[in-house]
Amino acid sequence: MRHFINYNGEILPEEQPLFTAKNRAFRYGDSLFESVRMINGELKFLEYHVERLQEGMKRLYFSNHKVFTAEFLNDQVHQLAKSNKIFDQARVRISVFREGGGLYTPEINTGTFVIEMQKLEEPAYEINKKGVIIDLYDDVRKNFNPLSGLKTGNSLPYILAAVYKQQKGLDDVILLNDEGYLVEGISSNLFLVKNGEFYTPALTEGCVAGVMRRVILAMGLHTGLKFHELKIRPEALRDADEIFLTNAAQGIRWVVGYQEKRFFNNYSKMLTDMLNRFSI
Template identity: 45%
Template sequence: MSLQYINFDGQLIAENQQIATIDNRALRYGDGLFETMLWKDGDIRFLDLHVKRLQQGMQTLQLDEYAKFDAFFIRSKTEELIRKNNMLGQQVRVRFVVYRAGGGTYAPETNKPVYVVQVSRMPPVLRDKKLGLIVDLYTDFKKPYSDLSHLKSNSALIYVMAGLYKKKFAYDEVFLLNQEGNLCEGLISNIFIYYEKTLYTPALTEGCVDGVMRKVVMEMAEHEGVPVVEAQISPEIMKEADEIFCTNAVQGVQWVMGYKQKRYFNKISRILQEKLQTWGEEAGEN
């Protein structure tokens, strides 16, 4: 396997080169944020939404220089790294991490940001489109919600524990509950449920991450005339729902085929999957 490179705060270095010390705040406290993005057809899809979320998150965490991380900066650093790794012309998963520099204990010594960019080729889609995801609820630990819950934070213990459960039982995705026992989000996705001709998704106040694809799907659904409601959702609805699908910026829209003995349709999600292929252009025209 050929040597791969990352961008560590402006320097292109081998990805196996040591970059963290014991004082690293991302390592010690999860003190940072990240964006996971899709590079396709020579650009990052929905880049403006990623930029807006990252900058707002940096302001929330009181990180300096948030305006530096604009669309031009993120696009140019990503393209530079893709060229370095000989991935031009391919679909690429981009992970853009920003964390607080310096040491200190819980009280930081500085609010200066450090960034790291990592790229990886998207693997071929092996799943037959006729087969959706098999999911389960993860109930061992619940995600507490607060005004920080919507951030894509480097602090991820609840997701690690849910990931262990998913791996142990070989599910395609698992759904997290919030502290009240309501649906929150998937391990790597936001959740949408189609029930009685209305599309429901957990409200941000329920503790879910403010997903980029979540926003895009809500816009596409409304464009198709499908009512969308952000709500408090009991997991009991999974026994009655017509359709369930998951969304994230890299995989787009993924149909859920089954939960326990329940099986779901794939009508609305298929429409949205197809619409997503050209939505950037359509949205720009409307």
């Protein structure tokens, strides 16, 4: 079955070449992206994705950031969904990059977009049946800066962490910052549970301002669960009662092991059930 993408409002076969070697996302990583989960035809937590995307476009001086509203993106995704005959469950990637050429100095500051989608079978967020095995990754550290909370095309730290994970036979690794505090997983935010309270690295530690992270914190406010955003030392991983990772596409993934320590998933299951009932 032929598959399509949406390139700046035009529906094209996914195998069709789009760019030349002058493309700024290719040359410089001059781009942003959002990964959005579609469930029963609805783009989950789209408002949060739009807020982060528009904020990122403003920080990168894209002149047309106001165009990328929830209504606009919802329409563009559903145009693509019709062409791909995907009407229920999917993973959607929205990439935005700066048009034109130039060296480090751009010729223009207009952003253009590519939307891709991949059909999924699960009709809701589901807890992973097999727990995740994690360890630390310390070869390249990630620190706080005005761009650290965004999902940009500059992804080398995550790629190198993923190669390390692969070489060590792990499921994920946790990045550190220069002070040695925990930051995040390869494509997920990190949460620890201790004595019924929840802890996650603060945004000032350098982690991405994840949409699912934001949703989990909002659920905490609605339910009275106690969440703390702070600096977390690696030793806290051994001391935790439970650990889980979050992102917008997968929801919550529980961690079964860190080094020789093993964990259960009671809170991860509880939060996944709450997540499937939660709306913003």
